[in-house]
Amino acid sequence: xxxxxxxxxxxxxxxxxxxxxxxxxxxxxxxxxxxxxxxxxxxxxxxxxxxxxxxxxxxxxxxxxxxxxxxxxxxxxxxxxxxxxxxxxxxxxxxxxxxxxxxxxxxxxxxxxxxxxxxxxxxxxxxxxxxxxxxxxxxxxxxxxxxxxxxxxxxxxxxxxxxxxxxxxxxxxxxxxxxxxxxxxxxxxxxxxxxxxxxxxxxxxxxxxxxxxxxxxxxxxxxxxxxxxxxxxxxxxxxxxxxxxxx
Numbered sequence: 001x002x003x004x005x006x007x008x009x010x011x012x013x014x015x016x017x018x019x020x021x022x023x024x025x026x027x028x029x030x031x032x033x034x035x036x037x038x039x040x041x042x043x044x045x046x047x048x049x050x051x052x053x054x055x056x057x058x059x060x061x062x063x064x065x066x067x068x069x070x071x072x073x074x075x076x077x078x079x080x081x082x083x084x085x086x087x088x089x090x091x092x093x094x095x096x097x098x099x100x101x102x103x104x105x106x107x108x109x110x111x112x113x114x115x116x117x118x119x120x121x122x123x124x125x126x127x128x129x130x131x132x133x134x135x136x137x138x139x140x141x142x143x144x145x146x147x148x149x150x151x152x153x154x155x156x157x158x159x160x161x162x163x164x165x166x167x168x169x170x171x172x173x174x175x176x177x178x179x180x181x182x183x184x185x186x187x188x189x190x191x192x193x194x195x196x197x198x199x200x201x202x203x204x205x206x207x208x209x210x211x212x213x214x215x216x217x218x219x220x221x222x223x224x225x226x227x228x229x230x231x232x233x234x235x236x237x238x239x240x241x242x243x244x245x246x247x
Contacts, residue, residue, distance in 0.1 A: 006168045007115065008088070012084055040140055088202065183241070226245060
């Protein structure tokens with residue numbers, strides 16, 4: 001099974017490995033494409049333009065803006081992407097508390113779609129960075145660039161395996177699945193939850209890492225704590241599992 005996942009706005013400052021290299025990331029033969037994006041990002045940082053950087057980072061504090069702008073993406077030390085991201089979904093995944101087998105499964109089977117780096121395996125090595133969701137690089141839309149240049153490579157990575165797409169809506173712009181896939185939706189008192197869906201995506205991913213299902217049948221056999229199947233909807237290639245959150 002392959003799982004598609006979102007990054008998070010918040011990042012850890014953890015460093016465990018050296019600077020970014022071609023071999024740090026999935027699809028090393030496409031590193032020049034990523035490097036093109038990273039150069040545009042770094043050029044924006046080097047301007048120290050407070051107005052542009054405020055939008056780029058999604059923060060208003062001038063001191064924090066200047067501190068972030070002083071960093072060089074190419075010289076910064078790295079850690080695994082699954083440890084770099086530290087938002088709600090990642091808190092609920094609690095990667096570091098999983099055993100080595102479950103951690104290894106996540107590192108190899110989960111693809112995270114980064115605004116800046118594009119498609120990453122959870123075990124890829126990336127530096128700390130700041131880029132607000134949906135923000136372009138001075139008009140350059142990274143989601144369109146990565147979709148154009150990386151879709152064929154992702155198709156090959158997905159191959160003929162069962163796919164669970166746990167991405168938030170925005171990150172669907174980076175890659176469109178061309179084969180049947182599974183998604184999940186979460187309801188509370190009959191209404192779709194959005195912000196708290198991140199927590200349940202994290203918990204679902206944790207259970208998947210523990211049980212390591214190979215197909216939809218094995219996925220359906222997993223009991224996700226606090227969730228109950230409400231219905232399953234089919235629409236073209238998408239098969240959507242709708243869960244009710246149980247208090």
